[in-house]
Amino acid sequence: MYRIFARIVCVIIGYGFGLFQTAFIYGKMHGIDIRKHGSGNSGTTNALRVLGKKAGLITFIGDVFKAVVCSAFIKLLFHSDSKMLYIYVLYAGLGVVLGHNFPFYMNFKGGKGVAATGGVIIALGDARVTLIGFVLFFCLSLITRYVSLGSIVAVTSLIISTFVFNQTNHPVNHWPTHKENQIEAYILIMIFIIFVLIRHRENIKRLLNGTERKLGVKEA
Template identity: 55%
Template sequence: MERIICLVIGYVFGLFQTGYIYGRIKHVDIRTSGSGNAGTTNALRVLGKKAGIITFIGDVIKAVVAGLLTRLVFHGSDIDITVLLLYTGIGVVLGHNFPFYLNFKGGKGIAATGGIVISLLDWRLILIGLVTFIVVIAVTKYVSLGSLSLVTGFVIEFILFVQMKWYSLGNAFKIEAYLLVLVIAALAYFQHRGNIVRLINKSENKFGQKKEGL
């Protein structure tokens, strides 16, 4: 039951579409402009740097706050808190990517995924993820590749940290946690399926051009 509640908590927080809300304040529906995505990069392209920053921060914070609420509500639960945080995180990504009130057309969940990483409260995961994201984009100019590198790295690092006992997770919950981080990565890959095809075809837009989104 706790797992379902965490998914619901996450989904509700994920419904806060920062880019869409900011756009509506400016009388623009960013889902009908640029790449048609409600994420950070499209907000940046359509509405400018300020909109991009606000969208990114808002989408990260909603995942962090959802995680904090999960810690507060389920402190002392028999289920490892990391597992519950990951369920909450999946809920946030689902709410962000597929908001029911926007005909299930939201963002791609990368900023929200960053918030999930932060909610785990391991500075190493946070630092490695941030460096990976920035370096890949700086070198390749592909936001999509930076995004996929972030989530792929998160899966590898999380599993490695747990196996090496650098991150505390009860043995009874290891496999479940590994599957959950794989689901988070799978959601990111699914939302970036078009970007992946363009990367393979070498037709993907680089940062500073027209399309892409978080």
């Protein structure tokens, strides 16, 4: 019962952290409602296109940082239950993504949760998994200039790299020891991927038909 309650608490706390909308706040500080410009998303890519490189960088760092800080708080709060920390961080991370994507005070219209998911990946504490994800994101985004493609592949790599490392003698750091918790962890990771795929469904359609907008290319 305690651990069920802890899971719920983690999601609620995560949602609270996710409500810190970096792009929206930065835009308001400069007299712009980010939701009324560009794609209308309160995320890094739209901030970059509408407000410039500085805004894009600040938004990316802010959205990553809120997930990292939330995870650190969760680890501090539940440090006595160390065997469950990986699971708790995942639940808190899902809460952050939900808060970022669906902030109640913005009529549930936020971002797509990629940077926040990146923060969760960092917080899970395995440098190998983190490096793979971020290298894929930046390389694909720079080479193809499709940020959406880089985002989708990077987040998807989380489940692949986690599974591959866990099949070796060097499993990911802090991975649960009990079989039931391992299955739960895989399910939670898949939920992150599903969130990103759903939020990028229109991008996926445009990528398939060749009409996705490239980074740095202005609309005609």
